[in-house]
Amino acid sequence: MFKLNLKIALRNLWKNKGITAINVGGLAIALAAFILVMMYFTYETSFDKKNPNYDNIYIVGRTFPDFKTNFTPPPFSKAIKDAFPEVVAAGKMKPGGFEFAAFTDQGTVFTKQQLFMEYEAAKMFNIVPEGGLEKPNGTETFYYLSKPYMQTLYPNKADNKPEIVAFGSKAEPMTGQVKGSIIPDPHSNISFDALSIVNEIGVGESYGYPNYYTYIQVKPGTDVTALESKINTLYQAELKKNGMIEEGENATVTTAFLDPLKNQHLRPKAGNDANYKVLxxxxxxGFAILIIACINFTNL
Structure with missing residues (x-):
């Protein structure tokens, strides 16, 4: 009986081979499209997930009446770290606002994504140069280039020793030491082709210079909502203490907030969530295409 039913089914399929080919091909295309969409979904939702501190990192931002921003004043990170024991690390970073040339006798590169970062932030984001992450001494600065850039400048380099590189104009160059190279993670919210690591950036700058990204790492299990409220209270107090709020002025016009690292790529509080909606x-x-293709196939 089974063989007979199989023969009848095959005969019907052959008789309607055009429709059969369309349905089978449609299902195959739908499956391929669904798989591609799911791969893209996984990629977009897993930025920085390789970071062992992924679930405990938050960026500190500020809310104004008309907008939100992730830029904060430099003294605030130390104030947070000193005030709250549940914050195990606090670090700042600042993108460079310029592009410049770096060159040797063997090649030239143009750094477009210069990033200044504190040592604590580098540890937080698990940034490890080739040869290991070292803590600068005092006001020392460690300057790194991305691995592809370093290979362009020194194509035959086989060690992790520092090198001397010229910067700026070839007519009147300035020289500096490049500590080493870093393989940047393209699947991270922290992107750069040149990185300067120091113990502290923004030294001597007050609350009137909100030009830095402040990240904190909290202890696992921390009540983030309660911590956010305490950080906001601290921010208001710091503004008053440093003369940023005049007598009688409403201190709650500007507030502080925390936004988890996992939100930064698709749904940042201080940003656009268009990519999330598109995803x-x-x-x-993708689900709709797959369901329609399956229905058509079952009606074959």
Whole structure:
């Protein structure tokens, strides 16, 4: 009986081979599209997940009446670290606002994503140069280039020793030491092609210079909502103490907030969530295509 039913089914499929090919091909294309969408979904939702501190890192931002920003004043990170024991680390970073040339006799590169970062932030984000992450002494600065840039400048380099590189104009160059190279993670919110690591950035700058990204790492199990409230209270107190709020002025016009690292790529509080909406729409479309193809196939 089974063989007879199989023969009848095969005969019907052959008789309607055009429709059969369309349905089978449609299902195959739908499956391929669904798999691609799911791969894209996984990629977009896993930025920085390789970081062992992923679930405990937050960026400190500020809310104004008309907008939100992730830029904060430099003294605030130390104030947070000193005030709250649940904060195990606090570090700042600042993107460079310029592009410059670095060159040797063997090649030239143009750094477009210069990043200044504190040692604590480098540890927090698990940034490890080739040869290991070292803590600068005092006001010492360790300057690194991305691995591809270092290979362009020194194509035959086979060790992790520092090198001397010229910067700026070839007519009147300035020289400096490059500590080593770093293989940047393209799947991270922290991107750079040149990195300066120091113990502290923004030294001597007050609350009137909110030009830095402040990240904190909290202890596992920390009540983040309660911590956010305490950080906001601290921020108001710091503004008053440093003369940033005049007598009688409403101190709550500007508030501080915490935003988890996992939100920074798709749903940042101080940013645009258009990418997140596109991702959800593509995912729903992928499911819809797969369901329609399956229904057509079952009606074969």
């Amino acid at each position: 959800i729409a593509l995912s729903l479309l």
